[in-house]
Amino acid sequence: MSQKTANPAVLGLSGFATTTLVLSAVNAGLVSNSTAVLGLAAFYGGLAQLVAAIYEFKAGNTFGYLAFFTYGAFWEWFFTTILLIGLHVIGPSPAINTVLIAFGIFTFIMWIATFKLSWALWLTFLLLWITFFLLGLGYTMAGGYVGILTALAAWYAAFASVIQEVFNRPMPMLSTAPLRK
DSSP states (O other): OOOOOOOHHHHHHHHHHHHHHHHHHHHTTSSOOOTHHHHIIIIIIIIHHHHHHHHHHHHTOHHHHHHHHHHHHHHHHHHHHHHHHHTTSSOOOTHHHHHHHHHHHHHHHHHHHGGGSBHHHHHHHHHHHHHHHHHHTTOHHHHHHHHHHHHHHHHHHHHHHHHHHHHTSOOGGGOOOBSOO
């Protein structure tokens, strides 16, 4: 008899969504620049997604493993880069925009794979690659607003799974059915 395990994607998506929301609110100018995002980036956006990635790997979910490990590593890079800039160990660099564009390209490619996954993941990845490109091209405020929508889509994907499991039945309003079969 095998023991049921929790879905690691809900942890990864929640860590991603929370950290993305806080940073995006800063980028959109809705809150003042806050160091609160650094702790989130290191632990909830970064570490929690890395842990989720390991469990997705163990479950044989290549998409989940690649997505959570990559975005967890992104948040660890972000934390380290902003910390080192704040400590004046390194200076701001235009190469940061190149990193954001590179993550936009990666996310665009991952978005193509979501066409066989849920519409909630499709929307999350669509909004995320747009966010990365806007930020990489220097449209910080616009990237912030699209990032907020990205976070909301990711939370939807996470909590649709939680609610469906708790109620033990598909919830039509919270469907995570694939776009195409």
